[in-house]
Amino acid sequence: MTYRITLIPGDGIGPEVTGATCRILEAAGAPVEWERVVAGAAAAEEQGNPMPDAVLDSIRKNRVGLKGPLATPKGKGYRSANVTLRQKLKLYTGWRPVSSLPGVKTRYEGVDLVVLRENTQGLYSGIEHEVTPGTIVSLKVSSRDAAKRIARWAFDYVCNAGRRRISVCHKKSVLPLADGAFTDAFFRVGQEYPFIEQEAVSLDDVAMGLTHDPSRFDVLLMQNLYGDIISDLCAGLVGGLGVVPGANVGDRIAVFEAVHGTAPDIAGKGVANPLAVLLSGCLMMDYVGERRVAERVRRAANDVLEEGRHITRDLGGQADTATFTDAVIDKL
Template sequence: MKKYTITLIPGDGIGPDVTRAAQIVLDAADVGIEWEVVEAGAGVIEKYGTPLPDQVLESIRRNKVALKGPLTTPVGTGFRSVNVALRKELDLFANVRPAKNLPAVNTPYRNVDLIVVRENTEDLYAGIEHMVGKDAAESIKIITRPGSERIVRFAFELARREGRKKVTAVHKANIMKCTDGLFLEVAREVAADYPDIEFEDRIVDACSMKLVQRPEDFDVLVMPNLYGDILSDLCAGLVGGLGVAPGANIGKDYAVFEPVHGSAPKYTGMDKVNPLATILSGVMMLKHLGEREAAERVQKAVDDVLTEGKYLTYDLGGTARASEMAKAIAGRL
């Protein structure tokens, strides 16, 4: 059997609970994963003097793949986001967020099955900003041709690999003619290389409305950083919220898989929070490793446990602990 050494970053708050649940399931999938556990986040600042110790980056560079729990980021003050730092240090330029309806997860929407591909390193979200005097602040929006080309090409390659039929480029090029105009121009150029996949573009505000009205019209969406940050959460809302929203940050050499939700400090150590977002991030990780059959088995086990309805966490209307839900899924494997 092939062996995989995977970096595991438990994270802050509920992170250790949900990553432990994912370990239970992924170990039961029996694909030969060995875990290398490293610490990062607000909880290790006192110990290491930084939320992102060098050994974390060294471990990911060595193993190429990581599974990460949520990390706390202060609002307005304090250290910059560890997630943003990881993306920059490892050049994880593609953020991938699937949104798909799950059995027994109640939502007004049905037949949602789409993927948001978000550029991860440029745009306003890169945080290049400064004060202008004491009464004004300025943020710089940077869009580059190479950055746009690699994210759009990534989206088309993902669509082809996953058997998707359409890619939608999302932008605001009607107003931001230079920055978003460049992104759209590049998207159209790249689309010409993929005649087997339908291409369209949507202005971001109109796209937001259409996602709520007819989400089934969308397949793969690709967009600059800030729009991706916002619309990927909207798409998570269509299928039940952040508790069931997996994610990945992928670059040329490295990939970090993680749930989209935050660290929920008030639930620390309670083994209470829904672990599905982390488990489904593990499904994405298995696909990335080429273990598609195992990924499909885990997905089916998740669906079976949700359909049965016996081991559901509080947010899904049940009373099960995160570890109990994970063990039930593992039992199906």
């Protein structure tokens, strides 16, 4: 069976890292036919919209997408292309697995946790206005239905992934209604999963605990802004945004993506590290049921990292994008 998958190359280094990922997946035998579409800064310039309807329609049709980093032009009134994508397609779960990699030296070893982020509400709802000159109010939206929806996704994920515990993160001491509702919905759904360990942890304790001992946590569930920040902190535990995968998932649609930025300073130089998009592509293969392809690619990438001879500059090596890509393909 061949899967037709929407490909958004992205801006900056996006075309380079997604191109490398497509080459490796093809070499690994991934049965994929790509449907390429344009979004981000390029789409804004060409079509006046960083997230055109044609992109959304393509993903709705194919139900799976792979996305490079997108830039939204500043100061022109455009809304974030990434936020628009998540909200229009109801991709309510931000899924960020974080694991230590062989050959990538950091202060921590054996990190293996998952951050799940509610993608559609919170302060990213985009509801703000100027109440008096110089005074801005931004509304944090938190609904019971959205909280229960992602809580159920989290519990089902833990069951299927063989994990043990979910920690719901909050700031109830400051936001007793909004964060209290999110936490209450989590435990209400959790009553249906009595065999999964469940706890509520303040965001302060999560941040402190991650820097002291990341192994204390298994799956972290949190609201939009918290998840945006904490997921990047967790990436720093294992080497940075260039080595962690990510995805935005709804009930019927999933988009797998680079979690790093467009890196315009190195765009077009052929030196970008494609690992984050490559590992996101592996998540995508898992999602569509091609687990053997995903595991082959992970093993090959891990072998290259462990040897350390063909790694990119951000990881302490001298290899360019093509050299790293060829090395992974050779391992396959």
